[in-house]
Amino acid sequence: MLYIFLIKFLVIFVTLYFSIIRSNYPIHMLQLEGYENDEYLKWISENKDKVTKLWYKKQDEEKSPLVWTDRAKRLMKKHELVNIIIVFIICIVADIIYLFFDNIAFLVIFLLITGFLLYFYQYKLIVVSNKFAIPKELEINMGFYKQAQEKIRNYKENYDLKVLGITGSFGKTSVKFISNTILSEGLRVKNTPSSFNTPMGLSKIINNELENTTEVFIAELGAKKRGEIEEVAALVQPNIGIITAIGPTHMHLFKTIDNIQNTKYELIEMLPENGVAIFNYDNDYVKPLADKTEIKTIRYGIKDVEKLDVYATDISVDEMGSKFILHIRELGEIECESKLLGVHNISNLLAAASSAYILGLSLEQIANGMKKVEPVEHRLNIVNSNSGVIVIDDAFNSNPIGFRAALDVISEFKDGRKIIITPGMVELGDMEEEENYKIGFEIAKTCDFVILVGKKRTAPIYRGLEDAKYNLENVFRVNSLNEATQVLGHLSAPKDVVLFENDLPDNYSEQ
Known part of the structure; x- marks a missing residue:
């Protein structure tokens, strides 16, 4: 009916x-x-x-x-x-x-x-x-992948294209952008935007934007499980590979540091016999990978310089950036300066300098490039503020090493109070609660005020602050970034230094 x-x-x-x-x-x-x-x-x-x-x-x-x-x-x-x-x-x-x-x-x-x-x-x-x-989706993706792979192969054979592959638990995006600036002093370079580090992201750039006049293509290689670096490396076919650093990131997927080491090393295993492997020899998890590598190897860092090919000495770091002397064993040394904040960024500069040396740039070109390097957005860059408050944006991601590096940076600012706004660290697997608890102690040493975003997720940081005998009257626990900025508006004064450390994606939001 x-x-x-x-x-x-x-x-x-x-x-x-x-x-x-x-x-x-x-x-x-x-x-x-x-x-x-x-x-x-x-x-x-x-x-x-x-x-x-x-x-x-x-x-x-x-x-x-x-x-x-x-x-x-x-x-x-x-x-x-x-x-x-x-x-x-x-x-x-x-x-x-x-x-x-x-x-x-x-x-x-x-x-x-x-x-x-x-x-x-x-x-x-x-x-x-x-x-x-x-x-x-797999069928569609494979079509784009093969098209990009063939284009790279063609450009390498017919136009002498060189490919620089960069991977690591952290620092790879910064090294990518730094390398782009430095290498552009003497070469025609194609870089990928932001964190384009997956097969599909890279395939899109290669298919749509890579030109046969490009001399160096810089590819960031990301992974969340074994085999993914190999897949991306098979796509871009790197001549040079950099491992920036290894640490406890994506631990909920990798489970162990050993798995991360093996995954990142897939980049080195995919290099040709005449390729060059570049390693951050200051990193304890990267060092053994460098030591077992048989192809040509470049080691960079600021410690144990007698073992290094590229290193920095006479380092001076303040709120304006850094100055140091760059040493490249086969080229000599040169005074360098950079607007980038923190000692850890000197490591990133050294990684880029190593690739520039391999690709034939002079010391002068490398130093000139370092002067021109701008901070990468959301990675310890200073944001202009009309209120006189110094705002440091380190919101892209966070891990135990990077978090401590950010705290070291704000400690370099001698005037004003130190304020941190953070939701803590994620994707650390079984280590997450303990690492957030430990970072509470580090925050207590550096910061005058603490704004914790997300009461459940930041509970371990709060306990760390409490056990560090921090003045809990200076701790504000809020539910959202909007609430945090409202608290900051009432709290901050000119010359204060505000660190935004990590900004969790929407799938981690407690709202």
Whole structure:
């Protein structure tokens, strides 16, 4: 009958409409988890309060909103189809129910309950849609990958293209941008934007932007599991490889430092026999990798200089940057200066200087390039402030070594009070709670005021501050970055130094 059809149509239409709207947020979270179902399911298990909300209210301070890439659009189409199939099954069952029971009230109740369940379980249903989408995505990705791989091979054979590959637990993006500036003093260089370090990100740049006039292509190589560096290295085919540093990052995926070492070393294993491997010999986890390497090796650092090929001495670091003498054993030495903050950035400069030396630049060109290097956004760069407050942005990511380096940087500022705003460190696996607890002690030594973003996640830091006998009246615990900046507005005064250390992505938000 017509009214039964209208009832079914109304319930089904409303269910589909609101279910698709509800699916936007889980697609966003899946995108932030790299479309990895396992990581997304882990996010669901850790955020049940969000998943069980009947309506998600978009946060005003959403840091990285859902990007409707071609992949996201294809996933949404698959998801819509999955929803339609489920609704079709519900309709068939509804017809059978009405055929046997002839009860409109029972039919309406059935439709409302099943419609609600379909709406409620969109977070889990997106996993099913993604499973259907993955085979096609792999096929598409492989096409782009092979096209880019062949283009690199062609440019290397016919245009003498050199490829510099950079990897490490941290520092690789900074070294990439520093290398771009220094190498540009004598070569035509193509760099990749921001943290483009995956096969698809690199394939896009190679296919769309790499030209045959380029002399050096700089590729950052990222990984979250074994084999991924090898995959990216097979794509870009590097002549020179740099391992910047190794430490406890992505420990929830790698589990052990040994796994991280083996993964990063895949870059070196993919170098040709006439390739050059460059290592940060100051890093305890990188040093043994350098020692076992058989191809030509360049070691850089600031410690044990008698063992190094590239090193810095007479180092002077303050709030304006750094000065030092650069030594390259086969070239000589030269005075250098940089606007970059912190001793750890001298290490990054040395990594870039090592590649510049291998690629034929002179000491003068390297020193001139170092002067021109600008701080990388969100990596210990000073942000202009009209209030007289010095704001240091180190919000991109954080790890135990980098966090301590940032604290060392603000300790160089002699005037004003030191204020830190942080949500703590993530992706450290079983070490996360302990490392955040330890950093509480380090913060206590340096900072006059502490603003902790996210009361649950920063609880270990708070305990560390408490056990360090820090004045807890100077600790402010807030739920969001907006609240943190409001507290800062009442707290700060001219000449104060404010460090924004880490800014967690939306899938870590406690709101």
